[in-house]
Each structure stands twice: as structure tokens, then as C-alpha cells.
Amino acid sequence: PVNPHEKKVGGIKAYPTVSDIEGPVDLALIAIPSAGVRNVLEHCGEKGVLSAVVITAGYSEIGNRGPEQDIVDVAKSYGIRLIGPNTVGIANNDNALNATFLMDSKQGHIAFLSQSGALGAAIIYKTVYEHLGFSKFVSLGNMADIDFCDMLNYLEHDDATKSVALYMEGVRDGKSFIESARRCSLKKPVIALKSGISGAGARATASHTGSLAGNDRIYDAAFEQAGVIRAPNIDRLLDAAKVFSQPCMNGNNVAIITNAGGPGILAADECERVGLAVGQLSQALQENLRALLPSYASVNNPIDTIAQAGHREYFESIKALQNDKSIDAILAIIVVPTFTNIGMNTHARALIEGWDASTPLVTCFMSGEVAETSMRLVxxxxxxxxxxxxxxxxxxxxxxxxxxxxxEH
Structure with a gap:
């Protein structure tokens, strides 16, 4: 740490200036009053630092665009790339870097870019509880220099990242965003949660990060052109980012298998609403399933195995479904079996052991906290x-x- 008034910070030796640090410095994390940021950036430039994260707020988000442009100009004069200002920092789980004042996130394959630091923090806490992991987390703040385009250009080539989740309030250069997002989408999925779609939301956006929310129809068209999946809320943003652990689908035909009728119908309704087909199963597959399942199970689609179906039935059924070339994806829904001694973990283990990763498999374990262990298992x-x-x-x-x-592209 650098602090001109203290010899130690948090028990670690402090230096009066950046120049006093022995050896090279890769990254400067600046968290001081805004009046001193320019001076610190100049010291960093003289030291040869090429990257800086400015946590300090008080710039364009409150209308102070001149001072913000000033620190950008200073950074550019020394070849420094800058994240922020008005950010909570960055994290890279591949090298155990947590340059934020947040808790550590779990290791995973999702890169999360957020214009809102507080929302980013809330999502990290949420995903730690839900056992969902990130490869990278970047709080972009006001995006005075580095923006979504820069990060998408980087993440496009990042082997540790399988999907990219964005929380967006606005972009400055729509054409550049479409080009960067399109290139990235061709290699890995990009999912965006765009806020500021109402009049009140747009006004709040301007006072939060200094961004212009823009016409929502224009964003819809831009996302469509770039192959970006638009999420309507936080849960859907993370749901989509998580599903891309699965292989791509060759078509849209989905087989639903469940031990309860009602949830299967709800899934079928939503599948059709989002462009998936829940088609009739082939005669051969129906006969195969009929031989595997209890006599009063339904082998239509959705397949209702009834509550008495256990490990063997689910293990063999998953194998039969993924061996049928007309099935492009499988959705398995499990509720707590009533009046049986079959636990949900039995179904979870059957799905794990029966799945060969050739056909996308998505699961739903219902019943709240009772289902949590099974969800974490799969x-x-x-x-x-x-x-x-x-x-x-x-x-x-x-x-x-x-x-x-x-x-198509």
C-alpha cells in the first residue's frame, strides 16, 4: 500500500509514494479523495504503471465531467489504461486477484461485467450462496476509459471464460459495441441485463453512472444483431450464464421427464413460449420407455415417471433419451417424492451417472431448501x-x- 502518513496499513509496510516501491508495479488501485487522483496517476505514470483502477467517485455520475476527462487525459499521456472511476474494483479468479473491497467469489467460467458496483457486489454475495462461480468480475463504473467493448475484446480470447454476463445502463458507441459483442458471441455467449427502460429508470441511470440509457428498441435491435441474449432480470441473467456449461443444441426439440405432472406442464408452456418444441416422442422411444418405467407412467412428452420411479428408472431413461437423435435437449424436473422412501439425491445421482454430455441436460429440483443438496450435487x-x-x-x-x-452466422 501507498500512504504518505502511515508506516503500515493493515499490518503491511506502506510506502510514501508509488516511486518508493521497489521493483515494477503492474496495477494501481486508487481509493483516495478525487482531488488527489490526478497527482497519483502522474506518479504512477512516472513509475511505469500501465493499469489503474480508480475506485474514487465524484465524477461524471454527479455531473463533474471536466475532472473525469482530466484524469483520462493524464492516464493516456502515460499510456495507462484506466477502469472507473466510481467502481468497486476488479477480480480475476484465475490468478487469485481480488482488487475489490468485496468478499471472494467462487471460481467458475462466467465473466461478469457491471456498470453498477453495488449491484455487482450483491450478485457476488448471491452467487456465493448459490455456488455459482466467476472467472472474472469487473466493475466498470463510469467507463471513462475502458468500457464494455474493451472487455468483450479481451474476454473473446479468454480460455477461462465460457460465458459473459453484462449489467448495462448504457453505451457510448453503439456501433463499436455491436462489433465487439458480435465477435465475442461467435466464440462464447454474451447475456445482457439492460436497465433504464422506463422514464424513471433512464433518469436514475443518468445520475448513477452518468450514462444515457437510450431508446430500448434500439438496444433490442443491437442485441439481436450482435447475438446478445437479453435477460429481463437478475435471476434470468445468471440462469442463462449458467446454462452454457452445456453443449450447443442441434435443434429445438426438448424431452421433458418428471416425477410430477403439474411441473411438467408448466415447463412445456414455458418451452413453447421461448421457441422450444415439446414434440411427440417416436414410437420406438415410447416403447423403450414403457419397458423401463412403472406400468402407470405416461410416456408422452412430458414424460411423467410418477413418484415411484427411482435410480434405475431415471438412469436408464436418460440414456434412452440421449441416444435418440430426434431429442436435442433434456429437461428433468424432480419434486420431493411423496409416500415413498426415495430421496431427491437418488434422482440426482441417476442423472449424473446416466448423462454422457452428448445431449444438453438441464434440471429442476423443486421444494425449496429440501432440494438444495440435490441442486448442488448436479x-x-x-x-x-x-x-x-x-x-x-x-x-x-x-x-x-x-x-x-x-x-446462422
């Missing part, structure tokens, strides 16, 4: 799980949308 084996049939079906729809877009 998640840990690369099979995404969701708490409701609608969320699972929507995520599968996002997978199909991206698969289809890539096939």
Missing part, C-alpha cells in the same frame, strides 16, 4: 439446476437461441 457435475420449471425452460431457451444464432 451443479458440481456440470449439469445446471434451477428451482422452478419456468426458469429451467427459459435457460434452455437461451441455449437454443445462442446455438441457432451461431449456426
Amino acid at each position: 451443479d458440481a457435475h456440470g449439469i445446471p439446476s434451477y428451482p422452478t420449471p419456468e426458469r429451467a425452460a427459459w435457460a434452455l431457451g437461451a441455449l437454443w437461441k445462442h446455438s441457432r444464432w451461431c449456426n
Whole structure:
């Protein structure tokens, strides 16, 4: 740490200036009053620092555009790339860097870029609880220098990232964003939660990060052109980012298998709403399933195995479904079996052991906290799980949308 008034900060030796640090400095994390940021950036430039994260607020988000442009100009004069200002920092789980004042996030394959630091913090806390991990987290703040385009250009080539989730309030250069997002989408999915779609939201956006929210129809068109999947809320943003642990879909035909009728119907409704087909199963597949399942199970689509179906029935059924070339994805929905001694973990283990990763598999374990262990079990084996049939079906729809877009481009 650098502090001109203290010999130690947090028990670690402090230096009076950046210049006093022995050896090279890769990154400067600046958290001081705004009046001193310019001076610190000049010291960093003289030291040869090439990257800076300015946590300090009080710039364009409150109308102070002149001072913000001033620190950008100073940074550019020394070849420094700058994240912020008005940010909570950055994290890179690949090298255990947490340059934020937030808790550590879990290791994973989702890169999360957010214009809102507080929202980013809330999502990190949420995902730690839900056992969802990130490869990178970047709080972009006011985006005075580095913006979504820069980060998408970088993440396009990042092997540790399988999907990119964005929280957006606005962009300055729509054409550049479309070009960067399109290139990235061709290699890995990009999902965006765009706020400021109402009049009140647009006004709040201007006072939050100094961004212009823009016409929402224009953003819809831009996302469509760039292959970006638009999420309506935080849960859907994370649901879509999570589903891309699965292989791409060759078509939109989904087989739903469940031990309860009602959830299967809800899933079928949502599947059709998001462009998936819940078609009739082939005669051969129906006969195969009929031989595997209890005599009073339904082998239509959705397949209702009834509550008495256990490990063997689900293990063999998943194998039969993924071996049928007319099935492009499988959605398995499990509720707590009533009046049986079959636990939900039995179904979870059957799905894990029966799945060969050739056909996308998405799961839903219902029943709240009772289902949590089973959800974590399948998640840990690369099979995404969701708490409701609608969320699972929507995520599968996002997978199909991206698969289809890539096939067309």
C-alpha cells in the first residue's frame, strides 16, 4: 500500500509514494479523495504503471465531467489504461486477484461485467450462496476509459471464460459495441441485463453512472444483431450464464421427464413460449420407455415417471433419451417424492451417472431448501439446476437461441 502518513496499513509496510516501491508495479488501485487522483496517476505514470483502477467517485455520475476527462487525459499521456472511476474494483479468479473491497467469489467460467458496483457486489454475495462461480468480475463504473467493448475484446480470447454476463445502463458507441459483442458471441455467449427502460429508470441511470440509457428498441435491435441474449432480470441473467456449461443444441426439440405432472406442464408452456418444441416422442422411444418405467407412467412428452420411479428408472431413461437423435435437449424436473422412501439425491445421482454430455441436460429440483443438496450435487457435475420449471425452460431457451444464432452466422 501507498500512504504518505502511515508506516503500515493493515499490518503491511506502506510506502510514501508509488516511486518508493521497489521493483515494477503492474496495477494501481486508487481509493483516495478525487482531488488527489490526478497527482497519483502522474506518479504512477512516472513509475511505469500501465493499469489503474480508480475506485474514487465524484465524477461524471454527479455531473463533474471536466475532472473525469482530466484524469483520462493524464492516464493516456502515460499510456495507462484506466477502469472507473466510481467502481468497486476488479477480480480475476484465475490468478487469485481480488482488487475489490468485496468478499471472494467462487471460481467458475462466467465473466461478469457491471456498470453498477453495488449491484455487482450483491450478485457476488448471491452467487456465493448459490455456488455459482466467476472467472472474472469487473466493475466498470463510469467507463471513462475502458468500457464494455474493451472487455468483450479481451474476454473473446479468454480460455477461462465460457460465458459473459453484462449489467448495462448504457453505451457510448453503439456501433463499436455491436462489433465487439458480435465477435465475442461467435466464440462464447454474451447475456445482457439492460436497465433504464422506463422514464424513471433512464433518469436514475443518468445520475448513477452518468450514462444515457437510450431508446430500448434500439438496444433490442443491437442485441439481436450482435447475438446478445437479453435477460429481463437478475435471476434470468445468471440462469442463462449458467446454462452454457452445456453443449450447443442441434435443434429445438426438448424431452421433458418428471416425477410430477403439474411441473411438467408448466415447463412445456414455458418451452413453447421461448421457441422450444415439446414434440411427440417416436414410437420406438415410447416403447423403450414403457419397458423401463412403472406400468402407470405416461410416456408422452412430458414424460411423467410418477413418484415411484427411482435410480434405475431415471438412469436408464436418460440414456434412452440421449441416444435418440430426434431429442436435442433434456429437461428433468424432480419434486420431493411423496409416500415413498426415495430421496431427491437418488434422482440426482441417476442423472449424473446416466448423462454422457452428448445431449444438453438441464434440471429442476423443486421444494425449496429440501432440494438444495440435490441442486448442488448436479451443479458440481456440470449439469445446471434451477428451482422452478419456468426458469429451467427459459435457460434452455437461451441455449437454443445462442446455438441457432451461431449456426446462422
